[in-house]
Amino acid sequence: MRARALVRLWSIYGEPLWVIVNMGFPILSSLAFSLLYLSIGAGSYVGFAVLGGVMVSFWSNVLWSMASQFNWDKQDGMFEIYLTSPASITAILIGMSLGGIINTVPSAAIVTAIGWALFHPVVYASWGAVVLTFFLTLAALYALGMTLSSLYLVYGREAESMNNVLQEPVSMFSGVYFPSIGAFSPFPFAVQLAASLIPLTIGMDALRRSLFFGQGFSGVSLDLFLLADLSVAFLIASMVALKALERKGRTDGTISVRIR
């Protein structure tokens, strides 16, 4: 686990340009939504956009560096090395998640710093709830990434298209830049319910309430409970999927892209 996390850190900090590239999309989209809030006279909500930029950094990392990673590893022959070693694949995925989180921190911190410096969003935070919600959201998000990583093994090269398909809809329905569930949501109840299956949706909503409206643990307790549940559920789903896919791969001969 530790080794895989270190590989991820060495890789990204060995190529500092990647850190800058990773910041590009979250900064630009965060700026765009902040300016939109200001232009319609809703400056008090500009913090939503800044927070959205931070969380989009992590969501992009989950999609592009977690979900797709095993598929790339499979194409390179690395997945075979993992499988033929006694190491636990789940431990490798957890290591990948930890490395991914640490790698994304600089990008998220810079989005925060730029957003705060430019727009001075008003914060009325219950910090304990904010911190716990943030970490549980990350846990649930990266556990989702672990599940997707397992499932993407089946899809092969289509996985990249799948990422493109997922990125924007998830950003929209999870309410990264505006509330997508609750009283202010523009979506009908059925869509809100479906969107709540995405940990980012619950996490964003709870973060907004605890960071900008001062709701403490009691106010976000249901969200925390759901996030913890989703983390465990996705972790188990990932372990089950990996085991099933390994068995299927060994039976069908699909573990490698090079079958001779």
Place this chain on the structure above:
Amino acid sequence: MSATDHVSVEVRDLRREFKTKEAPVVALDGISFQVREGEVFGVLGPNGAGKTTTIRILSTLLLPTSGTAKVMGFDVSTEPEKVRHVINMASGAEKAGYDFITAKKNLWFFSQLYGLPSAVAEARIRELSELLGLTKYLDRKFYALSTGYRQRATIARAFINDPKVVFLDEPTIGLDVMTARSIREFLRSEAKRNGRTVMLATHNMAEVEAICDRVAIIDRGKIIAAGTPDSLKRALGAPALVMEVSPPPKSFDFLTGVAGVRGFTSATDEERDLSTVQVVVGDDDAAAEAAKRVQAEGLKVIASWRKPASLEEVFVALVGRGFKEREEQGGD
């Protein structure tokens, strides 16, 4: 240390089918063999013969359709976790390393998959790098290594956990002569010095002759011969007859009916407007008969000579054609 009587790989009636849209493809059709500790064992055959399938089953990446395979006494189908503790594997076609970290960090990472303490891993990396001539390149990022040094790193990876059995699939494919030779020397020395079993799948006959104690020749999923390279060559009898003939004929199938001709393989050089045919014969009379038959077809024999037996001739004698022709006919 040399090969002992302890069996490290045991394969019995191994069969593997792959489902396709048309009909199931039989990749392995009931093969059996044993490999002893400290032995370098080659699985030789043309592309599509079933070599890679064999290696993949033994390294727990693929389940057999039927039959059994054991590595160090552990069944690869039912005890893959135990097998994975005692093996490692590498392929000449793999990339096998994270590009943006150094070769040394890559090797350290792979050592951690086997739970090696860092100090042990560092010592192992140093030792393997020295043996493989990789030391100067350890601090280079993986993407900056040449093909040859990448492959040396891949081979170092395959030995990082001090495995009892190492499976290699075309370990020197695409490498220059010097690098290939140095890797072969390393493989042979690891088997003999440390009692490791090295099993390699290859279509490179020179490689098998250079380092393998024993070889199984495989064609269309079946083992058609097995033994030491010398014993297989000795069984051939007479040296092969090689002829350069002009103009190149459409085929040399007319040689099939010549008494004592066991098979042939040919290649055409269009630039020189000639074909080279290598005829595997049972005795000298058959060689003379084959030369006469070529001339009778109106072909001019520009040059001819006898070639000492190699595994290539062994394969031709067994199958009737060379690797190239066999691959063109379609294997598994």
